[in-house]
Amino acid sequence: MRRNTKLEAIxxxxxxxRRCLWAENDAQRRMLRRRADCGELVQLHGHYYxxxxxxxTLGMGERYRHVIRSHAVLHPNWVFCDxxxxxxxxxxxxxxxxxALAENAASPDSPDSTAPSHAKSCAEAWYGAGSRSRAxxxxxxxxxVVLPQHMYQLHVATTRNGRARDCESVKYHYACALRYETxxxxxxxxxRQTLFDCARHHELNDALPVIKSALxxxxxxxxxxxxxxxxxxxxxxxxxxSVLLYAI
Numbered sequence: 001m002r003r004n005t006k007l008e009a010i011x012x013x014x015x016x017x018r019r020c021l022w023a024e025n026d027a028q029r030r031m032l033r034r035r036a037d038c039g040e041l042v043q044l045h046g047h048y049y050x051x052x053x054x055x056x057t058l059g060m061g062e063r064y065r066h067v068i069r070s071h072a073v074l075h076p077n078w079v080f081c082d083x084x085x086x087x088x089x090x091x092x093x094x095x096x097x098x099x100a101l102a103e104n105a106a107s108p109d110s111p112d113s114t115a116p117s118h119a120k121s122c123a124e125a126w127y128g129a130g131s132r133s134r135a136x137x138x139x140x141x142x143x144x145v146v147l148p149q150h151m152y153q154l155h156v157a158t159t160r161n162g163r164a165r166d167c168e169s170v171k172y173h174y175a176c177a178l179r180y181e182t183x184x185x186x187x188x189x190x191x192r193q194t195l196f197d198c199a200r201h202h203e204l205n206d207a208l209p210v211i212k213s214a215l216x217x218x219x220x221x222x223x224x225x226x227x228x229x230x231x232x233x234x235x236x237x238x239x240x241x242s243v244l245l246y247a248i
Contacts, residue, residue, distance in 0.1 A: 004031075007031070014050075015050075015051070018069060018184075019066055019069040020044060020050050020066055020067065021050065022049065022070065022074070023047065029047075032049045035049075036049060039052060042055045044067065045067060048067065061087060061092070064087055065088065065184075068080060068084055068154065069184070069186060071154060072185060072186040072187070077187075078156050079156065079180040079188065079189065080154065080155060080156055080187065080188045080189070081156065081157040081173050081175070081188065081189040082171075082189075082194065082197045083151075083198055083206075084153075084154050084155040085155070085194040086194050086195070086210045088183045089188065089219070090217075091194075091195075091210050091213045091214055091217075091219070092209040092210055092213040152169070153169060153170065153171050154170045154171070155173060156172050156173070157172075157173050157175045157178055157180075158173070158174060158175070158178075159174065159175060159176070159177070173197070176233075191214070191220060192220060192224070195211060195214055195220065195225065195228070196229055196234065196240055198210045199229065199239070199240035199241075199244060200234055200235065200236035200237065200240035204243055204246065207243045208243060208246055208247055211243055211244060211247040212247045215248065222248055225244060229241050
């Protein structure tokens, strides 16, 4: 396909900001789809695009963060929480960040391990199908890697006054107050609240890498985290404490 120097410059700017590109009008949308169909671009999450050669250089964790940053631009009032906030804080987004992908795929406790076809469609929507066209992707074999479910979703905090409804790609969590800090241009819940939320909302296999990376990486002291898990408000405290016990 003919080179488009203007489009290349726009993609270069998006890549420098570590985010994806999206169409701003119908003409751009048609152009991006044509280039995605021929394999030059990867189409993500319905309306995001990235250059295939660039996307293939990124790990799964950084691909997830690219999608987060893109949403943050389109939704500047959103406060990300839970596993999404953990990813932006620089913690392990899941086993894909901390161990071999093959080990994660073989884990019997993986939330998606019994639904390979659904995992495939989610993986291609969020993380792309490499440089293959969409038609080729639909005909390809099942993926050998199954990522944890939270890496197919964005977690967003909202108050009871907010009108929010979960969808396949966005899960809302109600909070009494939206306290946040800005990390890499993205509004996220504070580190210690984020760790408590991850530990109480997710199964051990998903939550443990996040808590361990925070402790072993020096993000937070063990004593402080124990105190937080004992005192922060929220349900499923016993589960959070059991995750912490495995991490220390």
